[in-house]
Amino acid sequence: MISVRQQENLENIIRLSNVSLAYSADSANVLENIDLSLNKKEFVCVLGPSGCGKSTLLKIIAGFIFPSQGTAQFGTKAIAGPDWQRGVVFQQPPLYPWLNVAENIRFGLKMRHFSKKQSEDLITDYLEKVGLLAFRNHKPYELSGGMKQRVAIARTLINNPLVLLMDEPFGALDALTREQMQAMLRKIWLELNNTILFITHDVDEALSLGTRVLVMAKGPGRIIREYKTSFTYSAAQENTESIYHCDDFLHMRGEILHLIRSAV
Incomplete structure (x- = not known):
């Protein structure tokens, strides 16, 4: 294992222990023997070939599905279903087309009975964070794909998961x-300082964002390697393009690509 930066000891927030999943009693496991901990303030990226169970792993943590074997915990409690403290952002942002940007972002706060004043202050704050303050009254069909995803991220983050x-x-x-x-x-x-679990098939994306990168293989899905990285801190301080050409990045990228190809 290559470690570019030693991670500080962080408080554990998610723990999967010996998790396996099969969709029926007579089908093969989609995931098998997954042991995974997520710590506060970590940015963990999960990489692997199509069909290795990356999204299934995320759905177990989200509480959308439950493992056939093993345990999935949020803090000290078993994950029993979806929870606003574990916010989810999908590839296709599920925005409500009849609501404008601000109303879409407000939706979760409305379900949690936030006052109008509290909601307005938070909406303005998060619209600024995602660079959409000038688009607060636009409908989703008036937005580009990237702008829609910004709305989805703001709508999730505003609940402070x-x-x-x-x-x-x-x-x-x-x-x-x-x-x-x-x-x-x-x-x-x-x-x-949220904890983020980010599923991707793009090695460059994983290395430029994550503080930890997990590589999965399929048949059945399992974690085969973990890398600790610090490229995201470098990217935040300088031109992101420059990190793609440094020796450490290229070495780790090459090793991960080799792992994934070998696993396939």
């Missing part, structure tokens, strides 16, 4: 928009 779960959120975006969204997410994470 302890954990942000992101399932290939930038996978459908063009390269330039994707890089802008990565920079925005990096900045928000450094400011808010």
Whole structure:
């Protein structure tokens, strides 16, 4: 294992112990023997080939599905279902088309009975964070793909979840928009100190965002390697493009690509 930066000891917030999942009693396991801990303030990226169970792993942590074997815990309690403290952002932002940007972002606060004054202050704050203050009254059909995803991120973050779960959120975006969204997410994470679990199939994206990168293989899905990184801190302080050409980045990138190809 290559470690570019030694991680500080952080408080554990999510723990999966010996987790396996099969969708029926007579089907093969989709995931098998998954042991995973997420700590406060970490940015963990999960990489692997299609079909290795990355999204399934996220759904277990979100509480959408339950393991066939093993345990999944949030803090000291078993994950029993979805919870606003574990916010989820999908690749296709599920915005309500009849609501404008501000109303979409307000939705979770409304369900939690926040006052109008509290909601307005928070909405303005998070619209500024995602760079959409001037678009607060626009409807989703008036927005680009990247802008819609910014709304979805703001709508999730405004609830102040302890954990942000992101399932290939930038996978459908063009390269330039994707890089802008990565920079925005990096900045928000450094400011808010949420724990993030980020699913991606892009090695460069994982290394430029994560403080920890997990590589999965399929047949059945399992974690085969973990890397601790610090490239996201470098990217926040300088031109992101420069980290793609440094020796440590290229070495780790090459090793991960070799692992994934070998696993396939």
